Amino acid sequence: MGAKASIPVVQLPRDTVVIVTGANSGIGYETAKFIAMMGAKVVLACRDEYKANDAIRRMDAEFQEEKRLNSTNIIRDDHLTLEFMKLDLASLESTMKFIETFKEKYKRLNLLICNAGVYSTTKVMTEDNFELTYQVNYLGHFLIVAHLIPILMKSGKDCRIVFVCSEAHQKAKFDVNLAEHGKSNPYDCDSIYNNTKLFQIMQMYCVDKILLKSDVEVCCVNPGVVNTDLFRNNLPEGQPGCGHFCMDCFGCIKTPHTGCATTVYAAVNPELIGISRGYYKHSRAAPSWPSKAGRDPEYQGFLWTSTRELLKKYIPPDIDKLLDVTVDANNKPKK
Numbered sequence: 001m002g003a004k005a006s007i008p009v010v011q012l013p014r015d016t017v018v019i020v021t022g023a024n025s026g027i028g029y030e031t032a033k034f035i036a037m038m039g040a041k042v043v044l045a046c047r048d049e050y051k052a053n054d055a056i057r058r059m060d061a062e063f064q065e066e067k068r069l070n071s072t073n074i075i076r077d078d079h080l081t082l083e084f085m086k087l088d089l090a091s092l093e094s095t096m097k098f099i100e101t102f103k104e105k106y107k108r109l110n111l112l113i114c115n116a117g118v119y120s121t122t123k124v125m126t127e128d129n130f131e132l133t134y135q136v137n138y139l140g141h142f143l144i145v146a147h148l149i150p151i152l153m154k155s156g157k158d159c160r161i162v163f164v165c166s167e168a169h170q171k172a173k174f175d176v177n178l179a180e181h182g183k184s185n186p187y188d189c190d191s192i193y194n195n196t197k198l199f200q201i202m203q204m205y206c207v208d209k210i211l212l213k214s215d216v217e218v219c220c221v222n223p224g225v226v227n228t229d230l231f232r233n234n235l236p237e238g239q240p241g242c243g244h245f246c247m248d249c250f251g252c253i254k255t256p257h258t259g260c261a262t263t264v265y266a267a268v269n270p271e272l273i274g275i276s277r278g279y280y281k282h283s284r285a286a287p288s289w290p291s292k293a294g295r296d297p298e299y300q301g302f303l304w305t306s307t308r309e310l311l312k313k314y315i316p317p318d319i320d321k322l323l324d325v326t327v328d329a330n331n332k333p334k335k
């Protein structure tokens with residue numbers, strides 16, 4: 001399927017339900033398309049209906065082409081099973097609406113892929129008064145994960161949560177203010193982006209504690225450097241796309257097609273059944289651990305407790321109870 005990228009191709013049970021956030025472009029687009037071609041029903045959780053429906057049309061056209069090329073192991077249906085569902089992660093109200101809509105329509109969820117992300121070079125506060133990058137990349141996804149864990153737990157064997165993280169988390173110096181209040185001063189776009197990716201790692205370790213006795217696994221992936229809209233949209237005028245990383249990454253920038261491989265690997269590879277807290281890169285276990293800060297239980301506990309506090313209004317008692325895992329939250333980390 002799809003020529004060069006080494007993407008695992010497995011046949012998924014036809015009742016598999018998958019959510020991919022930010023599926024209308026980049027890594028999320030390719031991930032959703034490949035997983036749908038393996039037989040799953042994929043919900044594209046996107047903020048812009050027009051862009052999402054356009055993505056659905058393009059995915060289906062590419063699927064027709066794959067069938068014409070006689071690609072192996074893809075479904076032979078007339079069309080892919082794809083559905084747009086509105087999700088603006090920059091709004092907690094919209095995020096809650098997405099959760100409710102999904103729960104009303106679906107009684108099962110096998111795969112939750114937290115992919116959507118932004119990198120904002122300027123300070124933008126959301127309607128909920130959090131840094132945009134923090135809310136989209138981390139907080140909004142936290143709310144979705146918290147509310148959908150019960151459905152994942154009831155959806156049978158081998159359900160997974162995949163966080164599309166980044167090697168950038170290794171560069172993050174834990175930002176206590178951002179963790180505690182969702183705000184950061186002075187504004188440093190690199191630091192905020194890197195911290196949100198660090199928070200995803202920490203979230204993975206905490207969520208894993210909830211999932212211990214379940215058939216749900218959680219992991220993080222580092223897709224590598226991928227030529228998408230993520231940085232291009234926000235670069236200062238005159239700076240070429242991906243310019244931010246060019247010096248570091250010359251010659252190893254991936255297309256979205258090859259860039260989705262690790263996400264798809266983590267999401268569907270049967271060899272990973274029963275393996276939780278994985279950190280994957282180049283479609284295998286990453287050669288190095290997530291950063292020391294990411295593995296620090298004290299930081300994890302502080303972030304976990306702070307996030308629950310910030311989302312208090314949106315977390316009912318039954319979900320709050322579920323989130324009550326033992327994490328070291330007593331000592332506020334030093335700045």
Ligand SMILES: NC(=O)c1ccc[n+]([C@@H]2O[C@H](COP(=O)([O-])OP(=O)(O)OC[C@H]3O[C@@H](n4cnc5c(N)ncnc54)[C@H](OP(=O)(O)O)[C@@H]3O)[C@@H](O)[C@H]2O)c1
Nearest residue numbers: 022025026027088089090115116117166225226228229230
């Ligand atoms: N590209 C890389 O080199 C790289 C490296 C490491 C990690 N990653 C991670 O990979 C993930 C995917 O990024 P990408 O590179 O594929 O970039 P991308 O093409 O810009 O895709 C980002 C997706 O997130 C969506 N999104 C942004 N704000 C949103 C919001 N408020 N609510 C809902 N969705 C929103 C975008 O929707 P719109 O089209 O509406 O904006 C888009 O669908 C991100 O988490 C990123 O941090 C990327």
